[in-house]
Amino acid sequence: MSNMRNFNFVDSSKKRDIEQIRESLTYWKDAWRRLKSNWVAMVGLIGVIFVILFGFVGPLLTPYTYYEQVTDFSYLPPSFEIYELGEDGYVFLNGDYRLLLVTEKGEIIERLDRVRLDTINRVYHYEYQGEDIAVDYSYRLYEPDGEIDFTVTYKGITSELPVKTVWNKTYLLGSDHLGRDILTRLMFGARISLTIAFAAATVNLLIGVGYGSISGFVGGTVDNIMMRIVDIINSIPLVIYVILLMVLLDKSNMWTIILALGSVYWVGMARLVRGQILSLKDQEFVLAAKVIGVSSGKIISRHLIPNALGPILVSLTMMIPSAIFTEAFLSFIGIGISAPEASWGTMANEAIQLMEKYPYQLLLPSLAIGITVLSFNFVGDGLRSALDPRLRKG
Amino acid sequence: MRNYYIKRILSAILTLFIIATVTFFMMKLMPGGPFARERPIQPEIIELLEEKYNLNDPIFVQYYKYMLGIIKFDFGYSYRELGVNVTEQILLKFPISLRLGLYATIAIIVLGIPIGIVSALRENTWVDHLAMFLATIGVTIPSFVVAVVYISLVAGQLGWVDAFGLDEWTSYIGPVLALAAYSLSFVSRLTRSSMLEVLRQDYMRTARANGLPKVKVLYKHALKNALIPVVTYIGPMFASIITGSFVVERVFSIGGIGKYYVESVSNRDYTMIMAVTVFYAAIYIFMVFLVDIAYSWIDPRIKLGKTSGE
Numbered sequence: 001m002s003n004m005r006n007f008n009f010v011d012s013s014k015k016r017d018i019e020q021i022r023e024s025l026t027y028w029k030d031a032w033r034r035l036k037s038n039w040v041a042m043v044g045l046i047g048v049i050f051v052i053l054f055g056f057v058g059p060l061l062t063p064y065t066y067y068e069q070v071t072d073f074s075y076l077p078p079s080f081e082i083y084e085l086g087e088d089g090y091v092f093l094n095g096d097y098r099l100l101l102v103t104e105k106g107e108i109i110e111r112l113d114r115v116r117l118d119t120i121n122r123v124y125h126y127e128y129q130g131e132d133i134a135v136d137y138s139y140r141l142y143e144p145d146g147e148i149d150f151t152v153t154y155k156g157i158t159s160e161l162p163v164k165t166v167w168n169k170t171y172l173l174g175s176d177h178l179g180r181d182i183l184t185r186l187m188f189g190a191r192i193s194l195t196i197a198f199a200a201a202t203v204n205l206l207i208g209v210g211y212g213s214i215s216g217f218v219g220g221t222v223d224n225i226m227m228r229i230v231d232i233i234n235s236i237p238l239v240i241y242v243i244l245l246m247v248l249l250d251k252s253n254m255w256t257i258i259l260a261l262g263s264v265y266w267v268g269m270a271r272l273v274r275g276q277i278l279s280l281k282d283q284e285f286v287l288a289a290k291v292i293g294v295s296s297g298k299i300i301s302r303h304l305i306p307n308a309l310g311p312i313l314v315s316l317t318m319m320i321p322s323a324i325f326t327e328a329f330l331s332f333i334g335i336g337i338s339a340p341e342a343s344w345g346t347m348a349n350e351a352i353q354l355m356e357k358y359p360y361q362l363l364l365p366s367l368a369i370g371i372t373v374l375s376f377n378f379v380g381d382g383l384r385s386a387l388d389p390r391l392r393k394g
Numbered sequence: 395m396r397n398y399y400i401k402r403i404l405s406a407i408l409t410l411f412i413i414a415t416v417t418f419f420m421m422k423l424m425p426g427g428p429f430a431r432e433r434p435i436q437p438e439i440i441e442l443l444e445e446k447y448n449l450n451d452p453i454f455v456q457y458y459k460y461m462l463g464i465i466k467f468d469f470g471y472s473y474r475e476l477g478v479n480v481t482e483q484i485l486l487k488f489p490i491s492l493r494l495g496l497y498a499t500i501a502i503i504v505l506g507i508p509i510g511i512v513s514a515l516r517e518n519t520w521v522d523h524l525a526m527f528l529a530t531i532g533v534t535i536p537s538f539v540v541a542v543v544y545i546s547l548v549a550g551q552l553g554w555v556d557a558f559g560l561d562e563w564t565s566y567i568g569p570v571l572a573l574a575a576y577s578l579s580f581v582s583r584l585t586r587s588s589m590l591e592v593l594r595q596d597y598m599r600t601a602r603a604n605g606l607p608k609v610k611v612l613y614k615h616a617l618k619n620a621l622i623p624v625v626t627y628i629g630p631m632f633a634s635i636i637t638g639s640f641v642v643e644r645v646f647s648i649g650g651i652g653k654y655y656v657e658s659v660s661n662r663d664y665t666m667i668m669a670v671t672v673f674y675a676a677i678y679i680f681m682v683f684l685v686d687i688a689y690s691w692i693d694p695r696i697k698l699g700k701t702s703g704e
Contacts, residue, residue: 232409235679237637240655240671247659247667248420325536332538333640333656348538352645355546362546366539374534 031310034386041382047375051368055190064181066188067340072111073100074179075358076171080106081162083152085128090163091152093135099126106166131155176347176361177354185342186368192343193372196257197323201316203262208269209312213300215270216277227274230267238264242326246335257336261323272315276308310387317380321373328369344369402686406679413675414464418457421664447473460668469669474661480669484651488673491643491650495636497566498573499628506578507624510585511617517590525582532579541572541645565646572642577631584627589620629685637674 025033035041075096082090082102091112092100101109112133116125122137134153151160168174173183215226245260246252280286281304289299305312330336331345338346344365351361435443444450447470448459463470469480509529513522545568592598593616601611643653651670658666 231405232412235406235409235682236413236675237634237678239634239638239640240674243655243659244417244420244667244671247662248424321534328536329538329641332536333644334660348542352538352542355542359546362539362542366536366542369536369539370531370534374530377530377534 031386038382040378044375044378051372055194058187062184064184066185066342070179076175078168078174081165083159084163085154106169108170188342189344193324196327197320199258200261200323201319204266204269208266209273212270212273213277216274233267252338277304314384321376414672417668417671470665474663480665487651487654497570499632501574502578506581507585509582514586514589529579529583532575537572538641540575544568569642569646588623592616592620633678633681
């Protein structure tokens with residue numbers, strides 16, 4: 001009994017800390033918590049946000065438009081090897097024998113006119129402020145493996161090697177075959193690709209969820225007929241019907257692509273929703289709703305669809321990359337977005353002819369497609385595991 | 395069982411009929427008509443052309459003749475190129491696409507499934523991480539990018555193979571790679587995840603506890619069950635690979651049916667578009683049918699003719 005003296009009463013405020021009191025965790029909060037701890041999904045989410053900002057805020061910041069053509073400054077790479085013109089500045093020789101006057105930092109000032117061609121000696125003459133600039137291409141002829149590509153002679157001083165390599169400050173990612181800023185076109189391409197993807201996914205969502213839930217909820221003959229139709233649509237290679245629709249709609253722009261994609265790709269969603277509704281509609285809460293006289297429409301929209309939202313959301317995130325792929329594919333084979341509008345597919349298509357000489361023009365839109373699709377896939381995978389109750393680890 | 399086949403064949407024919415009908419009327423709805431050109435053709439010539447192609451008949455007569463032609467596997471003549479029979483063109487060009495698709499499918503099966511199995515067995519080692527990294531890259535790069543990178547790198551910079559056409563066996567590598575890249579990655583991911591799921595099942599432990607050698611357990615018990623979802627995917631995939639080689643054929647300038655379809659779309663050559671669409675749909679339906687039959691062999695639990703999940 002003497003030990004009792006060693007015990008003290010704690011006051012009630014401390015007692016409360018031991019009891020675990022926290023807000024109840026809803027399905028969505030729980031999913032978000034698990035999504036947050038999945039770093040791959042978070043990287044994907046950051047990627048998605050970045051691409052959205054790139055496509056919708058980017059065009060506001062750039063001084064160029066996607067259609068403005070400056071033929072003097074076409075085919076420019078993202079970085080320059082510049083040669084010194086004494087104290088008068090720097091020049092950059094582009095792959096197609098055009099000489100550009102640039103600043104030390106890499107800003108383009110003007111294109112220098114070629115005044116004379118000396119084809120026998122392989123010397124091209126350009127003019128700057130009345131002075132002659134001679135570019136001698138004959139070095140490669142005698143020494144194919146030599147260090148010198150060409151020399152630039154100005155006011156009697158010959159420079160054999162470039163002073164340095166600088167980034168193109170005027171066109172950050174270079175310019176295309178018509179002298180349009182590639183970065184700006186990439187931004188507009190992001191805007192078009194994302195708009196198409198989101199709009200097509202929304203159309204799919206509306207048609208698919210509506211169709212699937214009616215089919216599943218009503219059941220019987222209606223369900224049979226509706227699913228037969230889905231089977232028929234599903235037994236066609238969908239790309240072919242998208243192509244046919246694009247031909248039928250004749251004008252190819254963003255809206256026709258959305259229409260074509262949306263009118264065909266909803267079947268997957270319809271099947272998914274129907275399956276979900278079938279498994280939910282015999283549960284007690286639906287019966288309870290029926291008993292108190294809730295209308296069928298309300299049961300579907302208030303009780304069934306919210307319960308099926310997880311798989312719907314996952315399938316929606318997965319639909320976006322496939323819509324981006326299809327748009328790029330359509331534009332690539334020449335029946336998607338048409339010139340001068342920029343889509344990643346059109347840009348890749350235009351760059352294919354110039355691939356050997358200007359590979360970066362192809363690389364950039366491809367990279368953009370890759371990053372976007374990868375980000376959406378990461379988010380979709382993460383959502384799938386966050387929303388799947390079987391994978392719940394507490 | 396027999397009833398099931400009959401039912402499937404009948405529904406395939408019905409589907410094909412509906413597709414042919416929809417395609418026909420879509421083409422009729424097309425703005426401009428088949429002879430709209432940038433430089434207008436004289437009305438007399440158009441009249442003669444329309445008579446030659448029976449376009450003056452009432453639409454249902456045209457429809458009837460078209461359907462009759464399909465039954466006889468005769469799609470008529472091209473509207474664009476003089477005297478070119480569309481059926482002959484398809485028969486000439488389809489084998490090329492079929493061969494490409496076959497090689498790509500073989501590559502997917504021979505490479506994709508083993509990669510998936512190995513990464514599942516070596517879960518969370520560097521082998522697994524490397525394979526899954528490559529597979530993730532593979533599903534995010536569009537096939538035209540794979541094709542173009544291959545051409546510029548292997549054929550252009552290194553100069554190892556001929557990039558265009560199909561003259562030597564080495565020139566198959568590029569097109570097959572570009573065709574297979576996406577599905578190869580997908581199949582290896584699918585095999586891995588389904589293998590992992592099977593490996594965690596209780597019967598695997600039981601089999602090991604009963605003293606069966608590891609190889610036998612893996613082969614007899616794990617693999618067979620793990621491959622069911624993979625086979626489910628590979629069937630329709632094969633159909634969409636042989637009907638989906640537009641881009642690859644275009645980039646590698648291979649004269650298969652995909653290139654032909656894209657060309658006829660951009661030429662607005664109505665007969666060709668209709669013919670290839672119906673032909674593609676027929677192949678697709680046939681392949682899916684074959685796959686459904688194959689299931690009942692692979693997995694005796696799947697009973698044909700009964701709808702599951704209800």
